[in-house]
Amino acid sequence: MPYPQTRRAKGSAPHLKIMTSAEKAALRAQAQTLKPAVQVGKEGVTPAVIKEMDTALRRAELVKVRFAEGRAVLRQQCEQLAAATGAECAGGVGRVAAFYRQKID
Numbered sequence: 001m002p003y004p005q006t007r008r009a010k011g012s013a014p015h016l017k018i019m020t021s022a023e024k025a026a027l028r029a030q031a032q033t034l035k036p037a038v039q040v041g042k043e044g045v046t047p048a049v050i051k052e053m054d055t056a057l058r059r060a061e062l063v064k065v066r067f068a069e070g071r072a073v074l075r076q077q078c079e080q081l082a083a084a085t086g087a088e089c090a091g092g093v094g095r096v097a098a099f100y101r102q103k104i105d
Contacts, residue, residue: 038053053084062099063100064099065098067096067097085101086103
């Protein structure tokens with residue numbers, strides 16, 4: 001199954017995409033078989049983590065990330081990581097989340 005084609009929000013920048021809940025669900029289903037490519041430690045989202053995440057997103061559009069912190073901080077760290085890399089969080093379970101960024105050829 002190919003990755004979903006995201007659409008642009010009206011009046012937004014070309015690089016900002018919006019995924020529907022069905023598209024996010026499809027990505028979460030695909031992410032179940034992936035192993036976490038990036039780990040966010042207790043220090044949180046550091047420049048090294050952002051660089052590693054960007055590298056992983058260049059290799060594959062869909063990347064799974066494991067977080068050391070609990071659910072209380074997870075949402076904030078997901079938002080930071082998504083904003084820093086231009087990816088979108090497709091969702092997560094426990095301390096693992098999947099991120100998607102469409103490749104630009």
